[in-house]
Amino acid sequence: MTFQPTPRQLTAIKAALFLLTLLPALHYAHGLWSDSLGANPIEALTRGMGIWTLNFLFLTLCVSPLRKLSGWHWLLRLRRMLGLTAFAYGCLHLLTYLWLDQFWDVDAIARDIWKRPFITVGATAFLLMLPLALTSSHAAIRSLGGKRWQSLHRAVYAVAILGVVHYLWLVKRVALLDPIIYALVLAILLGWRVVERIRLNGPWPTRSTPPAVQPVVFMKRDAAAALGVPKKR
């Protein structure tokens, strides 16, 4: 059974998803307001924004596998919102660090980024997210062209890997369990892609046909939508 929402249903789904993406932020805002984030609310806030950056990044990476497994191709239409939400939480995470942790002390921040590998890795991940967020619009997809846009946006894999490395690196040894679980989930999400590629194109060395036919088709459809071409249903 494949479910295909009407445009109105899709709009409703997007609106609902948008409200859901606000929930973690509202939870933390309320926690700050009501002083219920524990004895060290600023630490809780920084960590909360960090973990939700990663959560939304992972949800973004779930879209392709879910679409493939369920045949619900419209799921692709939710991906940009999930990705941008990850970026928004990333910005909040960075803001809590710059403001509440370092109080805009430029020297200390520069030293931190330079000296502390876990901060260096987090900062790299954040920098890599920037071009992806900036080229998320239909106009950007159009001007880059589907293929170039797609290769640029493969950087999301690097962002996720760096995010997990950042997490693994910052916790104390006894608290490694949570980041290890994240690392395993990421391994599944990325491993699925590798397997898919091999399934479609054969193993790397003998590959002769251009890869990833399927996604390109969908990029085209998205681009078409951006150009206002009505779609057949």
Next chain:
Amino acid sequence: MLIRRPPDLLPSEITPEPLARGRRALLKGLGAGAALAGLGLPQISQAGSLGTLRPSPLSSDEKLTPLKSVTGYNNFYEFGTDKEDPARHAPGRLKTQPWTVTVEGEIKRPRTFSIDDLLKLAPLEERIYRMRCVEGWSMVIPWVGFPLAELIRQVEPNGQARFVEFVTLADPQQMPGVRSPLLDWPYVEGLRLDEAQHPLTLLAVGLYGEVLPAQNGAPIRLVVPWKYGFKSAKSIVRIRFVREQPRSTWMKAGPSEYGFYSNVNPAVDHPRWSQATERRIGEFIKRKTLPFNGYADQVAGLYSGMDLRRFF
């Protein structure tokens, strides 16, 4: 001998104010405790008051960290890795009666103390100390206890004793966290003998005038206020006087990150973060971290001639 007193130490001969202030904060804290109880959250044990306490000239006069934070935000990995885990899991699980502390090794009078023996070993004092965690936060806590030096005097170290090792409880029945293979249990800490004999070094049996809550290391723990918090071992069951420098749990876990001395030192960063500043729990703006956590006048002499970057 002239003992220089840092400006934040109150002369107790003049006024037992720290104690009075502790009591006031306790009442406030209990208010918070009652509110917590209403929410069904764990609160300080009912075991009760420790009676009349001697105030101490070694106490700080800084604003106390609220009881709710002192008992609700803890690192006690035997009960889990979140700061809230100890308060969730330790009360009700940790059995502190009966409890014995075996004192052994290079001493003339080895002995196993019951907790009641220890409570009577010396007059209990209130000591308001700053506590600086290696993670970059700090508190001000009104401990109740007696100087470790009193116990050391009674067991009489022989000439061979140079270090003191503290071994803490590791019972998987009571402590779910010790099933984790990521740290080497039981948790072990150590001090040089002269550090252990220093008047600031405390064996604490309570805080805020009450028996020590389970999550803070009941029934008896170490408090060494010029060192990072992890040096102050909780729920101690064995104290050994030894010749060689003990290898502490954290030294085994990360020799490059945790040294034997672990004196609070803003000039020596932890490899993963800076130690120059700290967030006092309850405050917004971070404070500058002080050498030896502000106890340099009393303890810097213990380390004269030592390169504190090497012996971190």
